Amino acid sequence: MEIETLDALDDHLDSGESVQGLRLQDLDLTGYADRLRERGDLAGLVVLGGRVPPDVAEVLLTRGAIVFPGIADAPIDPWRGLYFPEDLYDGLEQGYAATPDARAYAWFIDATLRTDAYCTLIRAIHDDSVTDELDELVDGRSVVGVMGGHALPRGSAEYAAAARLGHGLAEEGHLVATGGGPGAMEAANLGALCPDMATLRHALATLTEVPAFAPDVTAWASLGLRVRRTIVGAEPQVPTDTLGPSARSLGIPTWFYGHEPPNVFCDVIAKYFSNAIREDGLVSRSNAGIVVLHGAAGTVQEIFQAVTPLYYAPEDVPLAPLVLVGRRHWTETLPVWPALQQIAHGRRMAESVHLVDTFDEVLPLLASPAS
Structure with a gap:
């Protein structure tokens, strides 16, 4: 206990x-x-x-x-569990390098500490604490995972469409979970966080001032935090152990991809040192389905990580749908869909993988929160 x-x-x-x-x-x-x-x-x-x-x-x-004992010389508290965006970006007014998020990444990639047994133990304890609180957060919730690349800029039509998708999913009662980074991930988290379309439209218009996190993470995150405050206010956050039923937007990023800063439009962030634990956790918790937007190598990896349990699932286990959005992208630019068809041929999973062109086609394919 x-x-x-x-x-x-x-x-x-x-x-x-x-x-x-x-x-x-x-x-x-x-x-x-x-x-x-x-x-x-x-x-x-x-x-x-x-x-x-x-x-x-x-x-x-x-x-x-x-x-x-507590850990005095690590930039993170290994026992704390989940984060709020303000936790990871504390001190941002002094520049991104001064924040706990940036300092944790610098500590993680320090060659003198990477294989140090003490630091390895700290990272393992930290990730286990995150998992413990994450399990409590998603317990009983209908979770839809939204995968997509980090390069999608604010202000683009694709970014706005991904945000509307996130909003639609949250309005249906789903908890929208992403990899917690910029681009398509940020857009889906933003849409889920916004309580109505008027708020979302205002946020989308404001965010165009800083379209990307490179080359200035400080400006990108600062604007994001300013927009976040217009959405959720500046009141103190409720404890994470009471947030579960009301959460709409969840990010699960990793310091393994530390060059991708976490987006600030999550109700709560589960940030990991281990990318393997993080990716498995995101896929396995998406019990109502996974939606895959345009992406590159990381997104392709997540697709096949989601496919494996569908392929080997026992007959009595229900299969969550996997929906790829963008017919041309997934058949020509990155021809993942033909491979999925070959893998699914003759197997039960064939009914669970879908290729669509519009976001309007996505919602009817996902499991209902009431099911």
């Missing part, structure tokens, strides 16, 4: 139930030495990060608890 708030810890201690096997995650245990000293069942209690003063640590360790 995980305990993630002091209120929950107090309730458990007051109940008199055993604390063996509990996981106390990212809590400030200052002042808890006496309460814990009264317990005779600390063996097997696991404390993950947070603040553990010396008097509390002494009680825990001498009585058999396991204490994982």
Whole structure:
């Protein structure tokens, strides 16, 4: 059982139930030495990060608890889980390089730390914490994954169309999940975040001032954050563990592609160090279907990652639809569709893969949130 708030810890201690096997995650245990000293069942209690003063640590360790300390010299908190856009872009007024997002990427690619066992452990703990909160966020939700390339510029007709698709999906009750980056991903997240078409039209018009994240991420993200505040306001964010039912827009980016900064139009961001875990998590959680917009190598990889479970799925497992948008792109520019047809031939998945030309054709092909 995980305990993630002091209120929950107090309730458990007051109940008199055993604390063996509990996981106390990212809590400030200052002042808890006496309460814990009264317990005779600390063996097997696991404390993950947070603040553990010396008097509390002494009680825990001498009585058999396991204490994982906080990490002082990493640019991220490995126990924190999901992010809000403002978390990753904190300090942006000093330039993108000063933000936690940029510093985490610099730390990740540092050749002297890349294979360091200590840093590897930190990254693994971080990604597991993200997965833990992400599972809680999507539990019971109808999730549609929207894949697409990062190069699609703000202000283009294709960007606006992808944003309208994201909005339509969210209005149908789906949680719109993307790779969390710029371009088509940003557009779908933007559309999902906007509560109505008037807000979306205003956002699209404003964003044309800075069409791309290169060469100036600072200007691109700053404008995005300004537009985000017109959509959701500047009120403090609700805790991520209560956000699930109301979330419309989810980003799942990775520092593996750190040259692609995360877009700011997600209700919440699940950012990973491991691209493999991130891609599998995005595909496997898209239980209502996956929509694939124009993209290049990364998008093609995601298509075939989605195809594999469709190909091998047992007969009693329902198949989520996979919809490719853009007949010419997927048959001529990048001829993925002919390969999919050959793979699907004679198999049950043939009824689940689709090629369409317009976004209006997408929604009827997806699983209903009520199903």
